[in-house]
Amino acid sequence: MIEIKNISKSYGKTVSIDDFSYSFDKSRVYGIVGAKNAGKSSLLKILAGCIAQNDGSVIINKLELKKYLRKNCLGYMPEDLAIDNGLTVEEYLNFSAEIKGAAKKKNTAKEADKNIDNDFDNDFDNEIAGNRLIKKLSDKEKKLVLFKQALIGNPEVIILDEPMKGLDIEHLDQIKKTINSVKTGKSIIISSSSLGEISSVCDEILIIANGKLIAHDTPDNLKNIYGDTEEIVISIVGKVDKATSLLRKIPEVKKAEGIGKDSDGHNRIRIVYVPERDINEIITSILAEKKIVVAEIIKKEASFEDIEE
DSSP states (O other): OEEEEEEEEEETTEEEEEEEEEEEOTTEEEEEEOSTTSSHHHHHHHHTTSSOOSEEEEEETTEEHHHHHHHSOOEEEOTTOOOOTTSBHHHHHHHHHHHTTOSOTTOOGGGTOTTSOHHHHHHHHHHSOTTSBGGGSOHHHHHHHHHHHHHTTOOSEEEEESTTTTOOHHHHHHHHHHHHHHOTTOEEEEEESOHHHHTTTOSEEEEEETTEEEEEEOHHHHHHHHOSOEEEEEEEESOHHHHHHHHTTSTTEEEEEEEEEOTTSOEEEEEEEOOSSOHHHHHHHHHHHTTOEEEEEEEOOOOGGGOOO
16 A cells, blocks of 8 residues: 655745645556646656655555665656667666566566566567667657566556557557556556546546645546546648548547637637547548648647546
C-alpha cells in the first residue's frame, strides 16, 4: 500500500502540488487525470523518488519512501522519454535490470522480466530488435522500451507517466492488456490528460487541478459527471463538406461541423470524439489522402476544475 500524506511541492513561487493526500491499495490500477500543468508529472516524480516534496510524506508498505527504495525496486516510466540514446535496446534493458537489482551481473533482462505479459514481450521483440540503437527509434518505439523497463524486476509499485499518449490502437491495446495481466499484488498508477484514454484499464481515477485532488471515483461514475468525449478544432486547406464527410466515418468521431474561418482564411471544423486512439494522426492521414491539408489542430483543454469533490 502507498500512503501519501499532505505532500506539497513548489518551484519557486509556482505551486505544483498542494497538500495532496491519498492511499493506493495493491492489485488496483489508479489513473491520475488533469489538464496541462495540473501537477500530474510532479506527483509521479515524487512517488518515484526522482524529486523531493517540500512537505508531507510518502509511505510504501509502512516504510518511508527513501527507506523503501533502498530495499526494493520500483517501476517508473517518465513522460519525457528520458533514455540513453547511445545504448542499444538490449543494453538499456540489461542496464535497467542491473540497476534494479533484478538481474545478476552476468544475467540479462530476459531473465528478470518473467512477470511481463508473454504476448507483449513477443510483440516487442518482433517489432524492436535488441541490437537497434535507441537514438534511431521513433518516439513510439522509445515509449514501448520505457514501458518494458518499468516492468522489469516484478516491482510492487509501477508508475507510468502518460504511457498511452501518441500510441496507435494496436499498441494501446498491448499496453492495456499487459497492465491488466500484471496488476495482481501491485499498485499501478497511470497519468493522462484524457479521462477516456485510460478509463478502460483503471479501477479508480483521481482528477487533479492546480496540484489539488478535486475528485476521485470509478471511471464510469466520473464519465457520468464529466462525459467521455473530447473536442478539437482543426483548420484546413480544402472544402468543409468533403472534410466533414470523411471525418464522420472515423469510429471515434461523434460530431464534425464547420465553424467558419480562422484569421488566415482557412476553414475551421469542430470535432467531438471519444479519445481511444491518437486522433490527430488519424485525422491528418485520412484528410491527406484526399489532398486536404490540416493547417492547425487546437485541442480544447478539459475543464477538470469544474468537477467538485
